[in-house]
Amino acid sequence: MIRPILRTLAATALLAPPASYAAALEGQAVKQPLNITAILMFLAFVAATLGITYWAARRTQSRADFYTAGGGITGFQNGLAIAGDYMSAASFLGISALVFGSGFDGLIYSIGFLVGWPVIMFLIAERLRNLGKFTFADVASYRLDQLAIRKLAAAGTLITVAFYLIAQMVGAGQLIKLLFGLDYQLAVVLVGVLMIVYVTFGGMLATTWVQIIKAMLLLGGASFMAFMVMRHVGFSVEALFEQATAVHKDGLAIMAPGKLVKDPVSAISLGLALMFGTAGLPHILMRFFTVKNAVEARKSVFYATGFIGYFYILTFIIGFGAIVLVGTNGFYLDAANPQGGLRGGSNMAAIHLAHAVGGDVFLGFISAVAFATILAVVAGLTLSGATAVSNDLYAHVFKRGKANERDEIRVSKIATVALGILAILLGIAFEKQNVAFMVGLAFAIAASANFPILLLSMVWRGLSTRGALLGGSLGLVSAVSLTVLGPAVWVKVLGHDSPIFPYDAPALFSMSIAFIGCWLGSVTDRSARARIEKARYVEQLVRAETGYGATGASGH
Amino acid sequence: MTTKIQARDGSEPSNEVPVAPEILRILESSAFAELRARRRRFSAILTVLMLVIYYGFIVAIAFAPQWLAIPIDGVITLGIPLGLGVILSAIVLTGIYVRRANGEFDALTAQAIRSARP
Numbered sequence: 001m002i003r004p005i006l007r008t009l010a011a012t013a014l015l016a017p018p019a020s021y022a023a024a025l026e027g028q029a030v031k032q033p034l035n036i037t038a039i040l041m042f043l044a045f046v047a048a049t050l051g052i053t054y055w056a057a058r059r060t061q062s063r064a065d066f067y068t069a070g071g072g073i074t075g076f077q078n079g080l081a082i083a084g085d086y087m088s089a090a091s092f093l094g095i096s097a098l099v100f101g102s103g104f105d106g107l108i109y110s111i112g113f114l115v116g117w118p119v120i121m122f123l124i125a126e127r128l129r130n131l132g133k134f135t136f137a138d139v140a141s142y143r144l145d146q147l148a149i150r151k152l153a154a155a156g157t158l159i160t161v162a163f164y165l166i167a168q169m170v171g172a173g174q175l176i177k178l179l180f181g182l183d184y185q186l187a188v189v190l191v192g193v194l195m196i197v198y199v200t201f202g203g204m205l206a207t208t209w210v211q212i213i214k215a216m217l218l219l220g221g222a223s224f225m226a227f228m229v230m231r232h233v234g235f236s237v238e239a240l241f242e243q244a245t246a247v248h249k250d251g252l253a254i255m256a257p258g259k260l261v262k263d264p265v266s267a268i269s270l271g272l273a274l275m276f277g278t279a280g281l282p283h284i285l286m287r288f289f290t291v292k293n294a295v296e297a298r299k300s301v302f303y304a305t306g307f308i309g310y311f312y313i314l315t316f317i318i319g320f321g322a323i324v325l326v327g328t329n330g331f332y333l334d335a336a337n338p339q340g341g342l343r344g345g346s347n348m349a350a351i352h353l354a355h356a357v358g359g360d361v362f363l364g365f366i367s368a369v370a371f372a373t374i375l376a377v378v379a380g381l382t383l384s385g386a387t388a389v390s391n392d393l394y395a396h397v398f399k400r401g402k403a404n405e406r407d408e409i410r411v412s413k414i415a416t417v418a419l420g421i422l423a424i425l426l427g428i429a430f431e432k433q434n435v436a437f438m439v440g441l442a443f444a445i446a447a448s449a450n451f452p453i454l455l456l457s458m459v460w461r462g463l464s465t466r467g468a469l470l471g472g473s474l475g476l477v478s479a480v481s482l483t484v485l486g487p488a489v490w491v492k493v494l495g496h497d498s499p500i501f502p503y504d505a506p507a508l509f510s511m512s513i514a515f516i517g518c519w520l521g522s523v524t525d526r527s528a529r530a531r532i533e534k535a536r537y538v539e540q541l542v543r544a545e546t547g548y549g550a551t552g553a554s555g556h
Numbered sequence: 557m558t559t560k561i562q563a564r565d566g567s568e569p570s571n572e573v574p575v576a577p578e579i580l581r582i583l584e585s586s587a588f589a590e591l592r593a594r595r596r597r598f599s600a601i602l603t604v605l606m607l608v609i610y611y612g613f614i615v616a617i618a619f620a621p622q623w624l625a626i627p628i629d630g631v632i633t634l635g636i637p638l639g640l641g642v643i644l645s646a647i648v649l650t651g652i653y654v655r656r657a658n659g660e661f662d663a664l665t666a667q668a669i670r671s672a673r674p
Contacts, residue, residue: 104624104633104636104639107635107636107639107640108614108617108639110643111610111613111639111642111643112610114643114646115606115610115642115646117646118602118603118606118646118649118650118653119603119606119607121650121653121654122599122600122603122606122653123599123603238629238631238632241630241631241632241636242630242631245631252631255625255627255632255633255635255636256621256622256624257617257621257624257625257635260617261614261617261618263618264615264618264619267614267615268611268614271610271611271614275610295658295662298653298654298657298658299654301650302650302651302653302654305646305647305650306647306650306651309643309644309646309647313640313643316640532573535573536573538575538583539573539575539576539579541583542579542582542583542588545588545591545592545595545665545668546582546588546591546665546668546669547669548578548582548668548669548672549579
């Protein structure tokens with residue numbers, strides 16, 4: 001009953017780990033004994049969040065309330081919620097496990113995930129808020145053909161959301177088996193049902209507050225663990241590293257880059273996917289419409305960057321702390337495994353450390369937080385997918401912008417339920433599959449299909465509908481096909497001997513193809529429509545830069 | 557009432573798309589030109605800085621890992637402060653942007669919007 005759980009968990013945080021690392025991240029998800037403390041704490045979280053959903057439901061009347069909490073979220077709150085969307089259970093467990101296993105290399109991954117944020121701030125955050133209302137398709141289709149661009153953007157959104165959701169659902173099932181001692185199927189159904197409840201009743205307001213609470217619990221828990229680690233070593237960074245290198249099997253090698261970066265092309269391609277993929281993730285982009293104006297959007301990014309950076313520093317301390325406190329304690333090691341290793345698999349480093357520094361109660365707390373984290377992330381993903389269906393496809397494509405508000409809200413709720421059920425079914429269907437490539441693929445599609453048309457529509461006057469369609473669809477097709485032909489799918493999933501495309505991360509190539517497609521399709525476009533689209537850039541430019549005429553915050 | 561757009565920045569003029577007069581007044585205000593020029597330059601510099609810092613770090617890992625392994629203080633290697641430095645630089649750069657945007661850029665934006673009135 002070998003399950004590629006840790007590949008899965010790693011995947012939800014780490015982009016398709018290089019082959020040399022895959023082995024270290026694999027393990028068996030053996031069902032653990034029932035963990036009552038963790039279950040009780042998780043139930044307390046569920047009760048609190050259902051209370052919030054009830055409160056939010058009474059404040060969610062209009063379309064703007066449902067999609068964007070009426071624009072009433074502050075910059076600070078939104079920064080926390082964005083950080084929450086980004087600090088998945090897998091980035092907490094996966095990165096601390098990577099640090100536990102190989103030290104310095106864990107830092108390389110977390111840095112890749114962080115550096116996209118400043119770029120979002122400098123290039124898109126304020127313009128996005130000034131131009132958009134509910135989805136990034138509002139922005140991309142601002143002066144281009146509504147029907148064509150919205151269909152493309154909705155496809156990009158739904159495909160990104162689908163891959164991300166599958167990875168999260170499979171991760172949730174595996175994690176709950178490990179932490180709570182419950183069944184895989186039960187976990188997947190529980191996550192699906194709760195997320196449907198949050199989103200259909202509470203809309204963006206409930207989804208945001210669930211995310212904020214979870215972010216605070218996770219940051220609080222991780223801070224406590226890092227504090228206890230530092231206390232153990234007398235608050236001396238040097239002592240921490242000295243003790244860790246003294247007991248780690250790789251000794252001093254954990255203080256320097258190891259085998260994570262194979263070659264410069266892979267490294268640059270992965271970096272691009274992480275950096276610009278973040279700027280094309282629909283559930284992240286949607287958060288920029290929940291604040292009042294560009295000023296708050298700007299603050300959101302600053303707070304989010306700060307919280308995420310702080311969190312990654314904590315995971316680094318936690319990983320080294322686990323080397324010292326967990327790796328040396330026979331209680332946490334797998335007696336049955338001749339090679340050593342942790343009980344429950346290598347991704348358990350942070351979980352065991354929680355027990356080592358805080359006993360059973362704190363272990364229960366961290367387990368509950370890890371599960372709550374997945375729940376909050378899937379709620380945000382589902383809401384962004386449902387919004388693409390109801391706002392982009394139903395209201396603008398099907399109803400040609402003449403949808404009745406109540407019908408549109410009903411469609412978005414139906415879409416939420418449908419996406420939730422689909423997520424449960426896919427989660428169960430993919431239980432035994434290797435889904436390690438899926439988050440990598442989601443980032444690659446976001447970087448290659450969504451980001452180029454979003455960015456160019458805002459900053460390049462010359463972009464025409466034909467260019468956006470050509471570039472966006474080429475980006476989508478190349479990101480998917482290069483991933484399938486690459487080592488993560490062609491070799492590890494389909495079982496071929498060698499990959500047709502040599503790199504795990506296709507972004508360097510698929511993004512280039514997308515940008516060239518946008519350019520080529522636009523400069524050769526001599527149609528009257530293209531001329532009008534270019535002329536309309538002026539009005540868009542003024543609004544993008546100043547917010548003049550931008551949709552006000554709350555509709556009421 | 558709408559006015560036909562007159563291109564003032566070298567782009568082809570168009571007579572097909574009417575632009576509201578207040579938009580044109582913002583577009584032609586000196587505050588708007590100033591805001592656009594300053595913000596574009598500042599964003600470009602910060603973006604390039606972030607890319608150089610990050611890819612500099614990645615290139616060092618790919619081509620000179622032994623350089624990052626140089627011990628600087630006991631077992632602590634050069635790579636540790638550099639890696640943490642990349643994290644801090646991301647936070648600091650966004651902070652620098654917010655600081656300037658909150659004062660200077662917001663003031664210019666308000667000024668540009670005021671010029672919408674005839």
